[in-house]
Amino acid sequence: MGENFITVGTQVLELFILIAVGYLCGRIRILNDKTVRSITDIVLYIVCPCVIVENFIRPFDTDMLGGLLTAAAAAMCIHIVSAVIAMLVFHDKKPERNRVYRFAVIFSNCGYMSLPMQQAILGSDGVFFGAVYIVIFNIVMWTFGVWLSSGDRSSLSVKKIILNPCIIGMAVGFVIFLTSLPVPEIIEKPVGFLASLNTPLPMMIVGYYLSQTRLTDAFKDGKGFICVLFRLIVIPLLAFGGMMLCGIRGTVLMTCVIAASAPAAAATTMFAAKFDNDAKLSVNLVTLSTLLSVLTMPLIVGFARTVGG
Numbered sequence: 001m002g003e004n005f006i007t008v009g010t011q012v013l014e015l016f017i018l019i020a021v022g023y024l025c026g027r028i029r030i031l032n033d034k035t036v037r038s039i040t041d042i043v044l045y046i047v048c049p050c051v052i053v054e055n056f057i058r059p060f061d062t063d064m065l066g067g068l069l070t071a072a073a074a075a076m077c078i079h080i081v082s083a084v085i086a087m088l089v090f091h092d093k094k095p096e097r098n099r100v101y102r103f104a105v106i107f108s109n110c111g112y113m114s115l116p117m118q119q120a121i122l123g124s125d126g127v128f129f130g131a132v133y134i135v136i137f138n139i140v141m142w143t144f145g146v147w148l149s150s151g152d153r154s155s156l157s158v159k160k161i162i163l164n165p166c167i168i169g170m171a172v173g174f175v176i177f178l179t180s181l182p183v184p185e186i187i188e189k190p191v192g193f194l195a196s197l198n199t200p201l202p203m204m205i206v207g208y209y210l211s212q213t214r215l216t217d218a219f220k221d222g223k224g225f226i227c228v229l230f231r232l233i234v235i236p237l238l239a240f241g242g243m244m245l246c247g248i249r250g251t252v253l254m255t256c257v258i259a260a261s262a263p264a265a266a267a268t269t270m271f272a273a274k275f276d277n278d279a280k281l282s283v284n285l286v287t288l289s290t291l292l293s294v295l296t297m298p299l300i301v302g303f304a305r306t307v308g309g
Contacts, residue, residue, distance in 0.1 A: 011112070011113060011116050011117065012113075012290060012291070012293060012294040015112065015113070015203055015290055016290070016291075018199065018200050018203035018204060018207065019203050019204070019206050019207040019210060019287070020207060021200075021203075021204055021207060022203060022204030022205060022206060022207020022208045022210070022211070023207040023208070023210050023211045024207075024211075025204065025207070025208060025211075026207065026208040026209075026210070026211030026212060027211045031204075031208045036205055036208050036209075036273065037273060037274070039201055039204075039205060040205060040270045040273055040274055041274075042197075042201070043197070043198070043201050043202055043205075043270060044165075044267075044270060044274075045165045046165070046194060047194055047195065047197045047198050047201065048138060048165065048166050048169070048198065049165045049166050049168060049169025049172075050169065050191045050192075050194040050195040050198075051111065051131075051134065051169075051195040051198045052131065052134060052135055052138065052166060052169040052170050052173050053169050053172055053173040053176070053191055053195075054173075054188075054191050054192055054195040055127065055128065055130075055131030055134070055173070056131065056172075056173030056174060056176050056177045057173070057176055057177075057183050057188060058128065058177060059180045060177055060178055060179070060180045064125070064128065065178075067125075067129060067251065067252050068128070068129065068132050070248060070252050071129040071132045071133060071252045071255060071256060072132050072135070072136055074239075074242075074243055074246075074248060074252065074256045075132065075133045075136035075137070075256060075259070076136050076140070077242065078235070078239045078242075078256065078260050079106060079107075079136060079137070079140045079144075081235075081238060081239075081242070082105060082106045082235050083102075083106050083140075083144060085105065085230065085234070085235070086101070086102040086103075086105040086106050086230075087102060089105075089226075089230065090102050090105065090223070090227065092223070094278070095151065095277075096276070096277040096278045097277075097278045097281055099148055099149055099151070099272075099275075099277050100268065100272050100277050100278050100281050100282045100285065101223065101224075101227045101281075101285070102148060103145060103148055103149060103265075103267075103268050103271060103272070103282075104227050104228075104231060104264040104265075104268045104282070104285040104286070104289070105227055105230045105231050105235070105264075106140075106144075106145070106148075107137065107140075107141055107145065107264070107265040107267060107268065108137075108231065108235075108259060108260060108261070108262035108263065108264065108265055109262045109263050109264065109265045109266060109286075109290070110130070110133050110134055110137050110259040110260075110262050110265070111134055111137075111198055111199075111265075112198065112199045112202075112203075112266075113262040113263060113290075113293065113297075114130055114133070114258050114259040114262045115127055115130050115131075117258050117297070117301070118130040118254075118255055118258050118259075121254065121258070121301070121305075122251050122254055122255060125251050126251055126254070126255050126258075129251060129252055129255040129256075130255050130258070130259060131173075133255065133256060133259040134259075135166075135170045135173075137259075137265075138166035138167070138169075138170070139166070139167060139170070141166075141265075141267060141271075142164045142166055142167065145267075145271060146271075149271045149272070149274070149275040149277060150275045202266035202267070202269075202270065203266060205266065205269060205270060205273075206266055206269050206283055206286050206287065209269055209273070209279050209280060209282070209283040210283050210287060212279075212280065212283075213280040213283055213284065217280075217284055218284035218285070218287060218288040219288070221281075221284065224281070224284060224285055224288060225288075227264075227285055228263075228264070228285065228288055228289045228292060231263065231264050231289050232261065232263065232289060232292060232293055232296040232297075232300075233296060233300070235260055235261075236257055236260040236261035236300045237300070239256060239257060239260040240253075240257050240260075240300075240303075240304050240307075240308065243256060243257075243308075244307075244308060249308060253304070253308050254301070254304060254305065254308070257300065257301060257304040257308075258297075258301055261293075261296065261297050261300040261301060262293065262297065263286065263289035263290040263292070263293040264285050264286045264289040264290075265286075266286060268282045268285060268286050269282040269283055269286055
């Protein structure tokens with residue numbers, strides 16, 4: 001338990017330092033709405049695919065493939081159950097707020113907040129299965145998430161889904177893993193450089209929008225607290241219980257629980273900005289859930305390790 005608190009607490013502190021940088025850039029006007037929208041596109045269309053490809057560059061292993069498929073199925077079920085809960089529980093009179101609440105419940109920060117903890121507790125196998133969770137996250141986010149944020153069913157066209165950068169990145173990464181295809185260093189290194197931007201840029205975006213709002217509003221929003229409660233406690237406990245009932249144990253179980261227990265995704269703010277929803281509300285939810293996750297993640301993960309093994 002103590003080890004989990006230290007690991008997560010360190011990650012949360014690092015996140016808030018990056019958020020503080022974005023906040024400062026917003027206050028002194030280095031960043032503005034136009035530049036932030038451009039940075040958002042860079043993250044969503046370039047950085048995210050590189051994160052996926054980077055984590056699939058490893059030799060093929062049959063046992064790992066079986067675990068990969070199990071982790072993928074579990075991750076998909078977690079997102080489906082989360083979506084059903086979000087659609088049933090959250091109903092706001094303003095569509096631009098309603099979409100943000102639902103998005104924050106469904107999508108966790110399964111990249112930066114989860115991967116370091118998976119590495120510390122589970123080793124390289126945890127990171128590999130964590131990357132699979134991220135792949136499912138991106139598939140759901142770029143399909144259902146786009147529809148949820150835009151309210152436009154036409155955004156779910158098959159062409160847009162297939163040509164989505166993250167889906168392409170998943171396909172490329174999966175081929176590399178299945179074939180153990182050697183990736184030249186001259187390609188692998190730039191991919192790694194771009195993937196490393198997945199932490200600072202989204203957090204700076206959150207910091208910018210935080211500079212345009214009042215954090216005290218987050219503590220006055222009762223519905224926001226309910227949203228964070230579902231994101232940090234209800235969803236991960238349901239995920240843990242469901243996987244236990246299905247007989248899933250070990251590294252795959254812990255990987256998915258860690259990812260499901262993470263705070264609201266930074267993409268909550270990026271999608272809110274991109275589709276003209278309530279960006280200020282999204283910042284409040286991301287910041288509040290990230291702050292509270294320093295307590296909830298160690299508790300959830302410690303409980304899962306004790307009970308699930």
